[in-house]
Amino acid sequence: MRQTCDIVLVGIAGYGEVYLQALEEKGYLNWVQGVVDIQPKRSTYYSKLKALRIPCYPSLEEFYQHTSADLAIISSPIHLHAQQSIIAMENGSHVLCEKPIAGSLKEANQMRESRDKTGRFLAVGFNWSFSTPVQQIKKDIQEGRFGKPLRGKSIALWPRNKQYFERSNWAGKRLGPNGEAIYDSIANNAASHFLHHLLYILGNTTEQSAKIKNLEVELYKANPIETFDTCALRANTEQSVELVYLVSHAVESTIGPNVTLECENATITYEVGGDMQAAFKDGTTKNYGDPEAAHSQKLDVCIQAVLNEETSIPCSIEAAYSQLLSIEYIHRSISTVPYFPASMIKQDAHTQQTYVLQLEENFLSCYKAYKLPSEMNVSWAQPPTTIPIPENSYPFD
Structure with missing residues (x-):
């Protein structure tokens, strides 16, 4: 099993900051080999990234001209998801792409073809x-x-x-x-x-x-x-x-x-702030927990897949x-x-x-x-x- 996972993060403002916070909390910021953003100063993490000497690139192509990554996290606008995911996979990176997959079905199918050709995994960031x-x-x-x-x-x-x-x-x-x-x-x-x-x-x-x-x-x-x-x-x-x-x-x-x-024998419910529960017609219940409790589990799953050299993603x-x-x-x-x-x-x-x-x-x-x-x-x-x-x-x- 590998011990580290080299990461490139595309998009460091907006939702990209959620990923930066999660990486920081887990002690993984030093795994970040570079970030990609055309306006990096918009991010509240900009000064911290500079202090850690994490380079910022204007494009993903330029990042790969200088180094590589095991995992590319794509947190950019919807219409860039396909292009950037394909670039990442073709440069040897697995991909965690934020939802939705892409702007169109045509692009999603191009991403699927690239994934199958390169043997990389491509995860789509629907948290639950x-x-x-x-x-x-x-x-x-x-x-x-x-x-x-x-x-x-x-x-x-x-x-x-x-x-x-x-x-x-x-x-x-x-x-x-x-x-x-x-x-x-x-x-x-x-x-x-x-x-x-x-x-x-x-x-x-x-x-x-x-x-x-x-x-x-x-x-x-x-x-x-x-x-x-x-x-x-x-x-x-x-x-x-x-x-x-x-x-x-x-x-x-x-x-x-x-x-x-609603199912034949049970009804499964979730209300924000609570747990997912199944109430069976025989009066019994089963508690599954709150899917919001582990908001960054998608990141954990992808990092573990890289470390364990797995390509199966839920x-x-x-x-x-x-x-x-x-x-x-x-x-x-x-x-x-x-x-x-x-x-x-x-x-x-x-x-x-x-x-x-x-x-x-x-x-x-x-x-x-x-x-x-x-x-x-x-x-x-x-x-x-x-x-x-x-x-x-x-x-x-």
């Missing part, structure tokens, strides 16, 4: 999928402990202010300056975890998620962005499991993530593919996102937060009933767009 509670639940589902899965739901209402939507030149964008797919939205960024989670725990193997047969989608926005800040959808899987997903940034109060999966491209497929088909099918009625959109001058009146109550009612807003006769709701997913949409079958 690397956690012990989720792996244990997925195993119990596969072994039939709960009976047949019937339906599931998740809700995450996370306020975001004006600064969030202006944090970068790609925030809330459909496409980049050269036409590259970005599709930055609540469903493809902050709350993407909870659509992915429902699909992931229903996958037939550790490395796969459930495959989607069709989607019913309602999109809305209160903020002036190209994509959407509010999403309500129902995904129907090939195993006929109905999944309802309700998320919004246009709210006053933080609620969730809360998740429920959340790789195949596992994360259904979430990305949902996003791409949503944007292929829905070109214009309606605003909420102007009379319902409010601004808080102090917090710079834009929110919609009674949206929390509306979505909580939907969550309780496994319904979309249009099915609850909500006044502002519009009929959902039904999106069939072609049978040949999963190229790795």
